[in-house]
Amino acid sequence: MSVLSSLAQLEAVATGRAQPLATVRHCHVAAEPLVMVPLKLAGEAAAPLAVMLGTERAEPTLLVVPQPRNRDLRFAFAADLAKLVLEYVESSRGATEELPPGKDGEERVRYGGAPQLLVPNRAGVGFLRMLGRSTRFRRTDGPYAVDPAVPRLGRWLTWFADRHDKPGACLLMTMTETLRLHWATGQSSLEDGNLAALLGWIDPPDGLDGPAAAARAEDPVTCPPAGPATDPTFDNEVLAPAIAAYDQSGDDRAEERVRSVLDGQLRPTWELMWDAIGLLRALPEGASVAARWERDRDSFTWYHSTFDESHPQARRDPAVRAARRLHDLERAQDAYDAQRAFDDPLVMAEHRLAGQAFGGVVTESEPTRLDESGRRPKLRPHLRVATEDPLQLDVGTTVCDAARPALKGKIIEIDAAGGVLLELTGGMGRKLVPEPGVVPEPGRRVCFTSLGTGSWGAAKFPEREDTPWTHGGPPEEYVPTDEDAAEEWS
Amino acid sequence: MTHDSALERLRGGAEPRNHDARTIAALTANPGCARRGIMDAAGVDKDAVARRLGFPAPFGQSQFAITRGNAFEAQVKADGCAELLTLLRDRLGLDVPEVAYDDLEVVAGNESRELRHARTRRLLERALSSGEGTLFDHPLLRLDIAGQPAYLEPDVIAFQLGGRFHIIEIKSFAVIDGQAEPEQVAAAARQSAVYVLALRRLLEELGAPAERVSHEVFLVCPENFSNRPTATPLDVRPQLAVLGRQLARLTRVEQIVGGLPDDLTFELEAEELPDAVRTVEARYAPECMASCEMAFFCRDEARACGGTGVLGKAVRDDLGGVDSIGTALALADGSLDPSPDLAETAERLRTAARLRREALTA
Numbered sequence: 041m042s043v044l045s046s047l048a049q050l051e052a053v054a055t056g057r058a059q060p061l062a063t064v065r066h067c068h069v070a071a072e073p074l075v076m077v078p079l080k081l082a083g084e085a086a087a088p089l090a091v092m093l094g095t096e097r098a099e100p101t102l103l104v105v106p107q108p109r110n111r112d113l114r115f116a117f118a119a120d121l122a123k124l125v126l127e128y129v130e131s132s133r134g135a136t137e138e139l140p141p142g143k144d145g146e147e148r149v150r151y152g153g154a155p156q157l158l159v160p161n162r163a164g165v166g167f168l169r170m171l172g173r174s175t176r177f178r179r180t181d182g183p184y185a186v187d188p189a190v191p192r193l194g195r196w197l198t199w200f201a202d203r204h205d206k207p208g209a210c211l212l213m214t215m216t217e218t219l220r221l222h223w224a225t226g227q228s229s230l231e232d233g234n235l236a237a238l239l240g241w242i243d244p245p246d247g248l249d250g251p252a253a254a255a256r257a258e259d260p261v262t263c264p265p266a267g268p269a270t271d272p273t274f275d276n277e278v279l280a281p282a283i284a285a286y287d288q289s290g291d292d293r294a295e296e297r298v299r300s301v302l303d304g305q306l307r308p309t310w311e312l313m314w315d316a317i318g319l320l321r322a323l324p325e326g327a328s329v330a331a332r333w334e335r336d337r338d339s340f341t342w343y344h345s346t347f348d349e350s351h352p353q354a355r356r357d358p359a360v361r362a363a364r365r366l367h368d369l370e371r372a373q374d375a376y377d378a379q380r381a382f383d384d385p386l387v388m389a390e391h392r393l394a395g396q397a398f399g400g401v402v403t404e405s406e407p408t409r410l411d412e413s414g415r416r417p418k419l420r421p422h423l424r425v426a427t428e429d430p431l432q433l434d435v436g437t438t439v440c441d442a443a444r445p446a447l448k449g450k451i452i453e454i455d456a457a458g459g460v461l462l463e464l465t466g467g468m469g470r471k472l473v474p475e476p477g478v479v480p481e482p483g484r485r486v487c488f489t490s491l492g493t494g495s496w497g498a499a500k501f502p503e504r505e506d507t508p509w510t511h512g513g514p515p516e517e518y519v520p521t522d523e524d525a526a527e528e529w530s
Numbered sequence: 531m532t533h534d535s536a537l538e539r540l541r542g543g544a545e546p547r548n549h550d551a552r553t554i555a556a557l558t559a560n561p562g563c564a565r566r567g568i569m570d571a572a573g574v575d576k577d578a579v580a581r582r583l584g585f586p587a588p589f590g591q592s593q594f595a596i597t598r599g600n601a602f603e604a605q606v607k608a609d610g611c612a613e614l615l616t617l618l619r620d621r622l623g624l625d626v627p628e629v630a631y632d633d634l635e636v637v638a639g640n641e642s643r644e645l646r647h648a649r650t651r652r653l654l655e656r657a658l659s660s661g662e663g664t665l666f667d668h669p670l671l672r673l674d675i676a677g678q679p680a681y682l683e684p685d686v687i688a689f690q691l692g693g694r695f696h697i698i699e700i701k702s703f704a705v706i707d708g709q710a711e712p713e714q715v716a717a718a719a720r721q722s723a724v725y726v727l728a729l730r731r732l733l734e735e736l737g738a739p740a741e742r743v744s745h746e747v748f749l750v751c752p753e754n755f756s757n758r759p760t761a762t763p764l765d766v767r768p769q770l771a772v773l774g775r776q777l778a779r780l781t782r783v784e785q786i787v788g789g790l791p792d793d794l795t796f797e798l799e800a801e802e803l804p805d806a807v808r809t810v811e812a813r814y815a816p817e818c819m820a821s822c823e824m825a826f827f828c829r830d831e832a833r834a835c836g837g838t839g840v841l842g843k844a845v846r847d848d849l850g851g852v853d854s855i856g857t858a859l860a861l862a863d864g865s866l867d868p869s870p871d872l873a874e875t876a877e878r879l880r881t882a883a884r885l886r887r888e889a890l891t892a
Contacts, residue, residue, distance in 0.1 A: 084598060
């Protein structure tokens with residue numbers, strides 16, 4: 041949050057419409073994303089009630105547990121869900137590309153595609169994480185045997201939820217968070233958590249403005265909650281009698297009744313999800329989105345190709361893995377923040393307001409200036425930029441051109457009238473004369489920033505067998521146990 | 531007019547609504563709100579008022595959640611809290627001596643709160659002097675809230691764990707691999723702190739040191755995806771500090787009442803109810819939606835007068851003291867000259883507006 045996004049919210053209130061926070065789309069939207077709208081039973085940790093899912097708006101699949109407290113029905117649901125999700129994961133791989141061999145000569149490949157799961161909100165991710173946790177340790181033989189697809193589903197869901205934590209990753213995204221990255225509404229973040237209200241501000245139906253559409257969205261009868269929690273009144277007045285009828289008769293008609301009431305709760309959110317996908321697709325894609333998706337594909341390639349020889353993810357990460365993971369997340373956050381700023385002047389504006397970037401018009405330019413103080417002359421053009429921005433950078437700071445990050449320079453002088461004198465140091469070619477058009481001419485609008493495009497280097501962590509005593513010493517090797525497999529799920 | 535009769539008049543003659551641990555814990559949520567302060571102090575039925583005003587609060591509970599909660603509590607407490615004792619002994623390694631179990635729920639068929647409270651008091655007094663008793667089920671405590679007694683029912687009080695009383699709170703949210711939902715744990719900690727405070731007050735009345743009630747409460751929850759209970763100690767000192775401070779501040783209510791019109795009442799049938807409610811100033815924030823029955827009414831009011839608070843605390847803070855959306859926008863587009871104390875905020879807003887314009891027209 042910043043004054044900039046707060047101002048956008050004020051403008052949204054004044055105009056009755058959401059205001060843009062981005063000029064480009066900062067996420068990948070797959071050609072065939074798997075949209076999932078899960079519901080869980082109130083009061084339970086991870087008792088699935090229903091899920092609507094599919095890759096086509098016109099053809100959602102509805103899976104339902106007609107009595108969510110029945111363990112067998114739950115596992116039957118998990119097996120059905122597993123088949124659909126695993127099939128989708130397989131089909132998303134596409135052709136495999138050969139990459140140049142790695143440093144130590146090992147073969148490297150990357151799948152041409154990767155799966156993308158879309159859920160309505162953060163709680164939806166939490167539910168998938170829990171569903172993954174409660175199914176990944178199951179055994180497919182012995183006394184508590186489940187369908188072989190169930191533990192596979194658990195491991196994949198755990199992996200997806202894990203990927204969601206990584207800034208900029210697009211393998212599992214929530215619609216409310218993704219929309220909020222691109223638009224500011226005239227309501228609080230709490231109210232933005234309601235997908236229908238959020239979309240009401242961004243794209244109100246004909247004849248309504250944002251506030252009216254959002255008010256309509258708050259009525260759980262017209263707009264059922266986007267899950268995974270259900271509306272308590274629906275639970276008490278509609279769902280409970282339907283489940284009770286199923287308990288009594290157990291026949292197809294009773295099951296059909298449970299299905300149909302849950303379909304009614306899920307369908308509106310299903311439609312909203314596809315509306316939202318349409319809005320996102322209409323935005324032009326940011327320049328670095330493709331590169332981030334490539335990282336996602338790498339990550340998918342690795343997990344998919346090592347899946348059969350690895351164990352289910354442990355309940356808790358051992359110390360070294362946890363530290364490494366945190367470090368990776370921090371690096372990803374840093375890189376993602378910078379990439380978004382370079383991709384999008386509206387995001388860069390945040391950095392200008394914070395004084396870490398400045399924009400303005402070039403007033404003087406000496407493109408062929410040479411520094412001849414050393415043994416060999418160096419190309420060091422000077423550039424003066426008039427800016428009104430509240431600059432917080434000091435003389436001597438290295439900056440780069442927001443439009444062409446390869447062009448680097450150093451702040452030499454900041455004058456009282458708001459002029460910044462830069463000495464350009466790199467990105468102009470190898471000769472003593474800059475490549476044509478590289479050094480901005482007087483009159484050009486430019487923006488320079490101290491943000492870097494490259495992420496800082498990866499830190500070194502000890503191997504697991506060298507875990508220091510401060511962190512509990514080397515952890516025991518994780519081996520799945522029968523106890524894991526027999527865990528109650530009630 | 532005395533303070534109490536003023537509060538009675540505000541209720542419009544209705545019986546005061548009873549506080550419970552949840553509503554008392556909620557008092558700490560938005561201490562700056564005079565409207566909430568007055569209505570809670572007077573024991574006004576805010577739910578009824580909000581409904582009457584056309585802004586019913588959407589606080590419902592699913593019967594599935596209620597059933598699950600009750601079943602879990604019954605299971606933990608079955609057979610004289612057998613499972614609970616096992617937990618305290620095995621899981622927490624506590625030295626629980628010979629077991630005495632007292633159920634304080636029914637007193638000779640007469641279940642008035644005063645009687646139940648008196649019995650709780652008597653048993654705890656006996657426990658203090660003789661060391662008798664281990665677990666007290668269904669105790670009834672009392673805490674004065676702005677002069678009104680509120681009766682509170684903690685799940686279980688355990689005694690003689692190192693000579694101290696411990697509040698035991700049974701919740702049906704799951705602890706999975708040692709972790710539970712932070713919001714639910716926070717809510718449980720706030721509620722338990724209310725019980726700790728009430729129990730401490732009781733001990734003080736009995737002439738015993740308040741410290742004999744431990745600030746460590748035990749949270750009993752289902753483990754992982756099962757119905758098996760697990761117990762976790764929870765230090766509620768921070769919640770106790772906040773609670774103590776806020777309850778002390780409730781006396782401020784007298785000053786607010788003093789400044790209100792003499793004939794003000796929140797009587798439900800009164801035609802001027804909306805105006806009466808508006809007479810007392812509210813401080814709406816989006817967080818109110820989670821805890822106050824009046825939230826929808828106050829939000830509507832705050833939106834109508836264009837307050838920045840409706841957009842949340844982060845926005846309010848960003849706007850550095852500008853309370854009105856209209857003023858902030860006028861400062862941003864330069865149509866309003868700022869007063870000296872807002873000069874800095876105005877400058878930032880103007881810069882922000884220029885940067886947004888540049889980026890969006892580029």
